[in-house]
Amino acid sequence: MSDQDAAFVKTITPRSKDFSRWYTDVIRRAELADYSPVKGSMVIRPYGYAIWELMQQALDRRIKETGHVNAYFPLFIPESLLKKEAAHVEGFAPEVAWVTHGGDEQLEERLVVRPTSEAIIGTMYSKWIQSWRDLPLLINQWANVVRWEKVTRLFLRTTEFLWQEGHTVHETEEEAQEETLKMLGVYQDFTETELAMPVLKGLKTESEKFAGALRTYSIEALMGDGRALQAGTSHNLGQNFAKVFDISFQGRDKTMQYGWQTSWGVTTRLIGGLIMIHGDDSGLILPPRVAPYQVVMVPIPRGDWRATVLPHAERIKGELEALGIRVTLDDREEHSPGWKYAEWELRGVPLRLEIGPRDVKSEQVMLVRRDTRDKLPVPMDGLGSYIDDLLRTIQNALFEKAVAFRDEHTLRTTDRAEFNEHFEGRPGYVVSPWCGSADCEAEIKTATQATIRNLPLDPAPASGNCIQCGKLGEVDAYFAKSY
C-alpha cells in the first residue's frame, strides 16, 4: 500500500480504538449521510439512499406478499386527535414538532408533524370500516416522521427519519395477535436474509412498550461493539385506539364491535445497524443483497490499457449486468489502483474484480473478497455464474459470522457478580432470570446501564431467582446495553 493509500484509510478512526467515532467517520467518508443545517436532521446521500432503496424493495415485496397494500396519510395531525389516546399523547407530546402558522396566519388549532400515525389513520379507519366484510384492513405506509430528539446520531436517532408503518384492523383479538407475530417474523426474515443481521424476536417489557399498545414485540440485533440495536417493532394495540377513535363494525352476529389493531415499523436506523454489525477498520462491509454495487471492477493501467484491457472489462461488465449483478467499472485516470482499492473497501463493495494486461492474456481475472480479503484468480470463462455463487457465499458468511459473534457475546448466568462484571467489561447479551417487576428492571438499569431488550416468545421456566431481588424468577430475560 502506498503512503497516499495509507493516508486515505487513516482518515477513519480505527473501530477498535473508538467505535463511535469510527461509525461517524465511515458514514461521512463513504458518503452515506451528512449533517444538515437543521438541528438533528441528516441528509441521506445517494450512496446511503441506494442502500435504503434496496431495503425498501426487499421489505415492500414481503409486506405485499403477506396481503398488505400501501397508502399515504397526512403529515400533519391536529392536536385534538393526538390527545384522544391518553397514553399515546403522554408518550409522544414531549417530542413532537408543532406547526402553529400557515402563511401569515396563526392556525386555530395547532398541528403536530406526525411522530407516528395511529391517530390520523385511526380517524380514517373509523370512516372506512362498517362491517366485518371490511376486515381485515391491512395497510402500510412509507413515510417520513419527526421526533424532536435532544441527542442525535446519524441514522440511529435523528429528528426526522424515514420508515414504514403498518396499521391493521382485525375482527378478533386472536387475529390481531397472529398478525403482530406474523409481521415480527417478516421483519426477522427480512433482516436475516437481506441484511445478514441475526435478530432475537421477543416481547418488550411493560416499561419499554409503545405508548398506547397492549403489547410490543421487537427484533434486537447485536452490534460489533456488543450493544444491542432495536431493529424493528410490532405492536398489538388491542382495542385501545379503536375505542377512542370509534373503529367499530357490525360483526357476523350483527352486534357492533370494536376492531382489534396492530401497528409495526422499521426505519432508516437499519442502515446504522448494517454499518455497525458488519464493518471493520477499513470501513463498510455491505451484504451483497443490499449493496448498491456488488462488484467493483478496477482495470490495471499498464501499457496501452485503454485499448488492451478496457474492452474486456466492458464486455465482462455487460455479462455480469445481464445476470442482474450490480457492477461499476472504475476507469478514472486520476486515481491509482491502490487508491481505488481503499476507496471501494471503505464503501463496502462485497467483491473487487481486478483486470490487467496479464489477466487478459491468461484469460482470467483476480477477485478480492471484501469480507475475508481472500484473493481468487478466476477464469473468464464462466465468470458470471462464479461471481453469482460467490456473492451468495459472502452473504451467508456475513450472517454466520454475525451469529457466531452474538453467540460468543451471550452469557447465561444466575450470578449477580458475574452479571455486573460482564457489563463492566466485555459487552453483549446477558440472559438472566427476572421476577417481572419494573422496579428490578429499573434498578438494574441504574446499576449497569443494561436494559431488558426483550423476553423470549415461548419462555421456558426461569433458570433461577431474579438476578436483582433474589425472589422467584418469572422468565429469563435478555439484558444488554443498547442504542
Add this chain to the structure above:
Amino acid sequence: MSDQDAAFVKTITPRSKDFSRWYTDVIRRAELADYSPVKGSMVIRPYGYAIWELMQQALDRRIKETGHVNAYFPLFIPESLLKKEAAHVEGFAPEVAWVTHGGDEQLEERLVVRPTSEAIIGTMYSKWIQSWRDLPLLINQWANVVRWEKVTRLFLRTTEFLWQEGHTVHETEEEAQEETLKMLGVYQDFTETELAMPVLKGLKTESEKFAGALRTYSIEALMGDGRALQAGTSHNLGQNFAKVFDISFQGRDKTMQYGWQTSWGVTTRLIGGLIMIHGDDSGLILPPRVAPYQVVMVPIPRGDWRATVLPHAERIKGELEALGIRVTLDDREEHSPGWKYAEWELRGVPLRLEIGPRDVKSEQVMLVRRDTRDKLPVPMDGLGSYIDDLLRTIQNALFEKAVAFRDEHTLRTTDRAEFNEHFEGRPGYVVSPWCGSADCEAEIKTATQATIRNLPLDPAPASGNCIQCGKLGEVDAYFAKSY
C-alpha cells in the same frame, strides 16, 4: 343492467352535467382518495396509491437511465436559508407552514416545512462541490412537500402533496439548458407513454415562471372539460441560487466559478390529470400501463360454478400473471355480476374477462374493453398473448383519442372576437399571436380567465399582430383556462 346496478352508477354525477362534481365523485367512489381531518390535506387510499407506485416506478427508471441518483434531504428548512434568494422567498413565504416549537420549547429560529427544496439542497451542494470533477451533480428526491393553499381540490391542489424534485448542477450554462430540456423531454415521454396523456412542451412566460428561476418550461395537458393542466415543470435556475448559496467550483482553467443549476418536478396531481383526461360517465378509464389491475375476471355464477368455472378462472389467472399481467379475480358471492361490472368500470380496469359454464364448454371467454365497451369472444388457447396485445392496443387507443380531442379543441386565430367567443363557449386551446408584454397577458386573463400555458420551444414568426394590443406579434402563444 338491473335497477340495483343502475342505482350504483347513479351515485356518480354525470361528467357532461357537472365535470367538477363528477371528478370528486369518481375519486371518492373509486376509493382513490379521501378527505382528511387536516384542512386541505388528503388521504391517498390504496387504489390511488397503487397508481402512484406504478407512476413512480416508470418515472424513476427514466430518471436513473438519464444518469441521476436519488437522495433524501430534510423536511424542515430554517427561515434564514429560505430568505437567501429574494425572489424565491417572495414566491413561497405566503404559502408555507411554520414550525415554531419542538416539544415544549420555542425554537430559536422558525422552520418552514419544505414547499420545495432549492434552499436546503443548495446549502448541501455548496459543501459537496469543490471542483469541476464533482460536476455534473445529478440528484433527485421523492418526497412530500407542503404549500398552504386556501382553495384545495383532491389531487390537483392540496396542502401536502407527493412529488419528485430533481436538482442538478453543471459546469456551463449550455449544459444546464440541455439538462432542463432533457428532463422536459423525459416528462413528455413519461406522460405520453405511461399515462397516454399527450402534452405540449413549451416555455412559461415571465409572470408564470418559478420563483427564483431564469426560465421555466412546462408540459401542459388538455383535460376532458377543455381546461389545461400543468403536468410538470423544468427550470433553468441559471446561477441565481448558486450565487446566494455559494455553489462554486474550481474550473478546468483553475478559476473559481459558480455552478449552473436546474430543478424539475412532477407531482401526485398527475393522478388528477389521469382521471380528467380519460374518464367517462361510468367512472375512471385507466391506461393499462398504470392500472393497478389490468384485467378483472368475473366468473358467472351459474349452476355449480365453484366446481365447474372457478378452477378454469384460476388457471387463466395464473397464466396471465406469468406473463406479467396484473389481474384480479372477483369471486365474491355477495355481489351479482352486473354489480361487479359497474364497480370495476367505475374503477377503470382496462379489460374485463367474463367466464361462465358455457364459456368453459366452448373453451373461450368474453373480453370487454373499458374504453370502447367492445365485447370480444376469445378462445382460451393463446389467450395470454391476445390480452397482452390488446392491452397495448388499448394504451395506444387512449393516447390517440386524447390527441384527437386536443386537436379538435385547438383553435388558431388572429381575430379577437373569435378568441373571446371561444373562451365563452367550447373550451380548449387558442393559439394566437402575442406581443410579449406582461400587461397584455394580464388583461387577457382578466377578460377571459385564459392564461398563456406556454410558448413553443422553437417558435415560428407570429401569425399576426398581438391579439390584445394589436402591436407587432412576437410569438404565437397557447392560451387556455387552466387548473
